Amino acid sequence: MITFYLKDDFIKLGQLLKASGLCESGVDAKYDIINGEVKVNGEVDERRGRKITDGDVVEYKGEKVIVKKKGDAQ
Numbered sequence: 001m002i003t004f005y006l007k008d009d010f011i012k013l014g015q016l017l018k019a020s021g022l023c024e025s026g027v028d029a030k031y032d033i034i035n036g037e038v039k040v041n042g043e044v045d046e047r048r049g050r051k052i053t054d055g056d057v058v059e060y061k062g063e064k065v066i067v068k069k070k071g072d073a074q
Contacts, residue, residue, distance in 0.1 A: 002063060005070045006054060013038065013058070014048035016067070022060050037061070 004011075004020050011019065017029040017038070032038060033048045039059040040050060052058060058065040 002065045004065050004067050006067060007070060010051040010053045011067070012048065013040065013045065013050040013052055016052050016058060016065065017060060020065050022063055022065070032060070 002020055002022075004016060013033060014026055014029040017023040017032070018026050023029040023032065030048050034046055036044045036046055037060065038045060040052065041057055042059075052067050054067060054069045056067045058067070
């Protein structure tokens with residue numbers, strides 16, 4: 001499980017996959033999202049522009065990313 005800390009109020013789904021190291025490029029992220037390989041909060045989401053915010057959980061290829069506000073870092 002990966003914890004990703006937001007720098008702003010949100011990050012787009014495609015950007016999150018790249019920033020968390022789950023995808024090597026934005027192009028890879030784009031096609032994996034479009035092909036239904038990514039779940040947000042347990043449901044498949046095919047929108048790479050989906051805004052991911054504090055508390056969201058993204059699942060991709062067996063990995064889970066929990067998104068938190070930067071101020072929540074301990």
